[in-house]
Amino acid sequence: MNMIRTILVLVPALAALAAGPALAGDIVGKVKYAGTPPVPAKIQVTKDQAVCGKAEHVDESLIVGADKGLKNVVVDVADPKDGKKMPPAAKKPEIDQNGCKFIPHVQIVPAGQEVDIINDDGILHNIHTFPKVNTPFNKAQPKFKKVMPGVFEKPDVVQIKCDVHSWMQGWVVVAGHPYYALTDASGNFKISDVPAGAYTLEFWQERLGKQTKPITVPATGSVTADLEYAAK
Numbered sequence: 101m102n103m104i105r106t107i108l109v110l111v112p113a114l115a116a117l118a119a120g121p122a123l124a125g126d127i128v129g130k131v132k133y134a135g136t137p138p139v140p141a142k143i144q145v146t147k148d149q150a151v152c153g154k155a156e157h158v159d160e161s162l163i164v165g166a167d168k169g170l171k172n173v174v175v176d177v178a179d180p181k182d183g184k185k186m187p188p189a190a191k192k193p194e195i196d197q198n199g200c201k202f203i204p205h206v207q208i209v210p211a212g213q214e215v216d217i218i219n220d221d222g223i224l225h226n227i228h229t230f231p232k233v234n235t236p237f238n239k240a241q242p243k244f245k246k247v248m249p250g251v252f253e254k255p256d257v258v259q260i261k262c263d264v265h266s267w268m269q270g271w272v273v274v275a276g277h278p279y280y281a282l283t284d285a286s287g288n289f290k291i292s293d294v295p296a297g298a299y300t301l302e303f304w305q306e307r308l309g310k311q312t313k314p315i316t317v318p319a320t321g322s323v324t325a326d327l328e329y330a331a332k
């Protein structure tokens with residue numbers, strides 16, 4: 101009797117030991133822009149000056165920071181094998197129209213999670229999406245409508261525009277799995293807890309396009325994957 105009890109206790113404990121910690125590593129790196137960083141072009145505000153003209157508008161499609169680091173590059177594992185879905189973000193994602201800009205300019209949202217489309221300006225905006233695989237939407241957001249729901253069901257790269265203010269541009273990258281990151285102002289990124297193995301790492305920048313790089317993620321620690329975009 102005692103022996104059976106001991107076995108019943110021991111078996112699950114041994115199974116847990118055998119499984120051990122997950123074999124996963126991090127992918128870290130820095131994306132750079134080769135050549136002289138361009139000075140972002142100023143944008144002429146041609147409408148709703150009282151609201152849109154409060155702050156200066158510059159072209160945000162290529163932002164080069166310290167040490168040639170490239171901001172807003174989306175980095176992701178092109179071929180994950182564990183079938184995991186990107187979990188919903190703890191804080192509901194927002195596409196904020198503020199000062200007649202989309203804030204943030206580029207963001208990664210989990211596929212299927214509802215996002216808040218916010219009008220912080222108290223004037224009419226009209227959000228218009230240009231997806232590749234999702235259903236496009238084109239919706240007026242009058243000044244009294246502070247928040248509208250939006251959802252991007254499938255992995256995609258979606259350009260967003262405003263039909264009222266032609267200079268307003270932004271991007272929503274819809275992620276189907278968790279292995280995505282966006283470079284910060286210095287061009288740095290980190291994708292955490294990727295199961296060990298060989299993959300293709302994908303880089304996307306709105307103006308400079310896509311590049312790929314083979315990568316092997318270790319069972320523990322991290323692998324570095326730096327990248328440089330040629331000047332354009």
Ligand SMILES: [Cu+2]
Nearest residue numbers: 225262264265
């Ligand atoms: Cu607008």
